[in-house]
Amino acid sequence: MLNWLKLRTRPVALRRPPRGPLVTIERVSKRFGRGRGAVQALEPVDLTLDRGTTTAIVGPSGCGKSTLLRIAAGLETASAGSVLIDGEPPQQMRVRGEIAVAFQEAALLPWRTVDSNVRLARRLARMPPDQQAVDRLLGLVGLAGFEKARPAALSGGMRQRAAIARCLATEPRMLLLDEPFGAVDELTRRRLNLELPRLWTDGSTTTLLVTHSIQEAVLLSDEIVVMTPRPGQIDQRIAVSLPRPRTAALIESPAFLEIARTVGRALGIDSADTPGREQTDRHQPQPPKSAREAAA
Ligand SMILES: Nc1ncnc2c1ncn2[C@@H]1O[C@H](COP(=O)(O)OP(=O)(O)OP(=O)(O)O)[C@@H](O)[C@H]1O
Numbered sequence: 001m002l003n004w005l006k007l008r009t010r011p012v013a014l015r016r017p018p019r020g021p022l023v024t025i026e027r028v029s030k031r032f033g034r035g036r037g038a039v040q041a042l043e044p045v046d047l048t049l050d051r052g053t054t055t056a057i058v059g060p061s062g063c064g065k066s067t068l069l070r071i072a073a074g075l076e077t078a079s080a081g082s083v084l085i086d087g088e089p090p091q092q093m094r095v096r097g098e099i100a101v102a103f104q105e106a107a108l109l110p111w112r113t114v115d116s117n118v119r120l121a122r123r124l125a126r127m128p129p130d131q132q133a134v135d136r137l138l139g140l141v142g143l144a145g146f147e148k149a150r151p152a153a154l155s156g157g158m159r160q161r162a163a164i165a166r167c168l169a170t171e172p173r174m175l176l177l178d179e180p181f182g183a184v185d186e187l188t189r190r191r192l193n194l195e196l197p198r199l200w201t202d203g204s205t206t207t208l209l210v211t212h213s214i215q216e217a218v219l220l221s222d223e224i225v226v227m228t229p230r231p232g233q234i235d236q237r238i239a240v241s242l243p244r245p246r247t248a249a250l251i252e253s254p255a256f257l258e259i260a261r262t263v264g265r266a267l268g269i270d271s272a273d274t275p276g277r278e279q280t281d282r283h284q285p286q287p288p289k290s291a292r293e294a295a296a
């Protein structure tokens with residue numbers, strides 16, 4: 001019975017080689033509200049995500065990154081345009097438990113323990129229980145010993161790490177992460193940046209990640225999408241052709257620093273800064289791209 005379940009939960013589709021687009025975002029725009037109080041969060045955005053790749057979205061605060069992620073997850077409706085994941089709307093994949101989402105604020109069930117939150121995610125994704133896998137994940141995110149703690153007894157960073165473990169426990173086809181390490185201390189963040197991608201870069205998971213850290217974007221992604229200030233549009237797409245697995249030594253390499261500098265420049269951060277460590281939200285909001293072009 002268990003073997004049958006194991007086979008059933010690892011469909012052949014997951015083993016497909018990373019080739020071709022999995023996600024197609026076409027002319028997606030978003031306007032919140034109506035009339036004079038309306039907020040145009042996104043101008044039409046076109047983006048394709050190839051199977052098995054990781055794409056990082058960076059841009060100034062309020063430019064629509066979370067909105068785009070929520071639309072890609074099927075949690076928010078676009079005002080216009082469409083999102084297709086493997087040819088179908090994201091809602092359908094989410095219902096099947098094939099999309100995992102971790103937000104800026106970790107959302108754990110407060111009455112359940114850490115361990116139980118992670119196990120529940122597997123159950124909801126109709127996966128067989130696998131305590132070993134759950135323990136391994138909790139160990140990886142540094143929560144060994146806190147399995148029986150309830151979220152209220154954890155720090156913000158610990159809650160965030162528990163939420164990441166919960167996401168990864170379902171071995172999703174599509175992983176959507178919104179500043180997943182925002183509340184995590186710098187040392188742990190670095191460790192997670194180096195270790196966690198090993199779990200989702202085996203070719204079966206396509207990841208879309210929002211981050212304010214240029215260094216994190218370069219470390220984790222195959223491509224960085226730089227957005228303009230609100231209303232958000234894609235300003236630049238920057239390829240990150242660095243070998244995997246990415247190591248701590250790579251961060252100091254000229255190739256890494258060059259990409260970080262390119263991203264920093266795209267965000268309007270002074271190149272005299274150390275862009276590898278720069279946070280994208282330190283940058284002063286700029287006028288939209290169209291206005292910058294008009295001024296040029
Ligand atoms: N539910 C909502 N109702 C009204 N306006 C909203 C809503 N959600 C987002 N917005 C507005 O849309 C714009 C984009 O918000 P979004 O949260 O996507 O930005 P962001 O790029 O993720 O910012 P940050 O980096 O600060 O997280 C903002 O101006 C925000 O005020």
Ligand SMILES: [Mg+2]
Pocket residue numbers: 065066067104178
């Ligand atoms: Mg956000």
